[in-house]
Amino acid sequence: MTTVQAAPGAIDAIGETTCPARSTDPSAKPSWSDLYREVVGTDVCAGCGACVVACPRKVLDYSATGTRPYQTDDESGPAGCRFGDVGCDVCTRVCARFRPDQAALEVGRFGRARRPEEVVGTELDRVVLRAVGGGGQDGGLVTAMLAWAMRTGRVDGAVVSRHDPEQPWRNLPVVVTDPDEVLTTAGSRYTYSRNLLMLQDAPPKLRLAFVGLPCQVAGLVKGQSSGLKRFRPVVLSIALMCSETFEEDAFLHGLLEGKFGLDLGRITKVNVKGRLLVHTDQSLDHVAEGRIPDSKATVGEGNVLQIPLREVRPTVRPQCGSCTDFAGEWADLSAGGVGMDGWTMAVVRTPIAAEWVSAMIDAQVLVAKPADELAEASALLERLAAKQRDRRLQPG
Numbered sequence: 233m234t235t236v237q238a239a240p241g242a243i244d245a246i247g248e249t250t251c252p253a254r255s256t257d258p259s260a261k262p263s264w265s266d267l268y269r270e271v272v273g274t275d276v277c278a279g280c281g282a283c284v285v286a287c288p289r290k291v292l293d294y295s296a297t298g299t300r301p302y303q304t305d306d307e308s309g310p311a312g313c314r315f316g317d318v319g320c321d322v323c324t325r326v327c328a329r330f331r332p333d334q335a336a337l338e339v340g341r342f343g344r345a346r347r348p349e350e351v352v353g354t355e356l357d358r359v360v361l362r363a364v365g366g367g368g369q370d371g372g373l374v375t376a377m378l379a380w381a382m383r384t385g386r387v388d389g390a391v392v393s394r395h396d397p398e399q400p401w402r403n404l405p406v407v408v409t410d411p412d413e414v415l416t417t418a419g420s421r422y423t424y425s426r427n428l429l430m431l432q433d434a435p436p437k438l439r440l441a442f443v444g445l446p447c448q449v450a451g452l453v454k455g456q457s458s459g460l461k462r463f464r465p466v467v468l469s470i471a472l473m474c475s476e477t478f479e480e481d482a483f484l485h486g487l488l489e490g491k492f493g494l495d496l497g498r499i500t501k502v503n504v505k506g507r508l509l510v511h512t513d514q515s516l517d518h519v520a521e522g523r524i525p526d527s528k529a530t531v532g533e534g535n536v537l538q539i540p541l542r543e544v545r546p547t548v549r550p551q552c553g554s555c556t557d558f559a560g561e562w563a564d565l566s567a568g569g570v571g572m573d574g575w576t577m578a579v580v581r582t583p584i585a586a587e588w589v590s591a592m593i594d595a596q597v598l599v600a601k602p603a604d605e606l607a608e609a610s611a612l613l614e615r616l617a618a619k620q621r622d623r624r625l626q627p628g
């Protein structure tokens with residue numbers, strides 16, 4: 233446990249926003265105790281980590297295996313914060329799930345609130361893309377964009393996730409500054425990677441692209457709209473479309489290793505296309521011969537284990553059950569496979585993302601599918617986004 237000492241009268245230099253040691257009217261501001269009661273202590277908390285990054289007193293933490301932030305100062309107890317008691321409201325200002333005001337955030341971010349029919353959020357363009365040279369989970373757009381942006385000097389690095397070299401398929405956040413190294417981080421891992429925490433210690437002068445799940449990009453954008461210095465290095469955010477992530481132990485060790493007897497080190501790709509698809513070079517005869525109890529899993533062409541989603545559902549993180557944002561509505565650009573093979577759907581939301589996509593097509597780093605071939609994937613995107621928006625942010 234970290235114990236911090238209050239410094240009466242001191243003001244921390246965390247951007248323009250500071251955590252005051254004294255407030256004339258503390259009751260006027262919400263603080264950690266409100267965030268704890270309304271969000272953290274319920275299933276509303278996405279575990280995005282924005283509050284941990286933002287906390288100027290560094291009394292919030294997030295354990296490597298945990299799913300939520302916690303308050304580390306013994307003196308205050310988990311549900312309280314003595315800095316909040318004297319007027320600090322910083323954690324509440326960066327939490328996208330604390331008393332959300334969607335229209336105000338949209339006006340600040342995109343210059344206007346969405347129209348009711350805009351079920352995937354505010355957008356400038358929708359385009360299906362593939363990286364020339366391939367690679368990646370779907371069309372390889374995301375990785376190609378990061379490498380190109382570094383090579384052309386638009387950013388110095390990128391926040392992404394990568395495989396833990398010690399434990400196959402364990403997901404770790406990382407800041408990469410080498411365009412060749414970023415290629416090794418391509419592909420989707422379906423457990424939660426705490427990418428936002430990388431902003432805690434990123435050198436402030438780095439210009440970064442940020443890749444994350446919709447809940448993480450929401451925290452990032454809320455942090456940026458609050459003017460906090462730690463969120464400022466990010467010049468472009470990419471959200472990966474997302475309906476759920478899985479708990480590491482239950483998914484990797486309980487389901488894949490335990491129930492299906494897979495060697496995690498031999499899995500080459502995991503994807504979700506109506507079913508969970510696990511590509512491996514190990515024999516799947518035990519599945520094909522029906523030796524997995526209580527399972528309707530099958531083996532598809534190319535030695536792909538196909539697991540019905542209802543068998544995977546028990547490993548879903550509880551926080552995802554109340555998430556309404558499939559399409560990454562706060563990002564500069566959102567990317568998803570939406571049922572396609574070898575192509576990435578990009579929802580372009582801001583002028584900077586539009587400029588990057590157009591420059592990459594001109595430079596022949598990306599190719600775009602003709603607009604008249606978008607209809608099926610576009611319809612699926614809208615269905616998935618609308619379905620997820622029907623979920624409610626419910627304290628669990």
Ligand SMILES: Cc1cc2nc3c(=O)[nH]c(=O)nc-3n(C[C@H](O)[C@H](O)[C@H](O)COP(=O)(O)OP(=O)(O)OC[C@H]3O[C@@H](n4cnc5c(N)ncnc54)[C@H](O)[C@@H]3O)c2cc1C
Nearest residue numbers: 368369370371372373374375392393419420421568569570
């Ligand atoms: C947990 C999860 C759930 C998803 N669910 C859907 C879905 O339901 N429908 C859909 O259409 N698309 C979904 N996607 C997005 C899809 O899998 C692809 O990431 C997207 O289409 C981009 O493909 P690409 O080939 O352009 O990306 P790539 O070039 O392969 O780049 C992928 C990037 O994502 C980063 N990354 C990988 N895993 C994670 C992670 N867990 N957290 C944060 N960053 C990560 C990598 O480091 C890399 O930078 C999901 C992705 C993830 C990670």
Ligand code: SF4
Nearest residue numbers: 277278280281283327
């Ligand atoms: S900022 Fe993120 S981690 Fe913190 S309380 Fe809000 S949702 Fe949870």
Ligand code: SF4
Nearest residue numbers: 447474475476552555
């Ligand atoms: S479903 Fe929502 S809460 Fe869960 S990981 Fe995806 S974006 Fe985050």
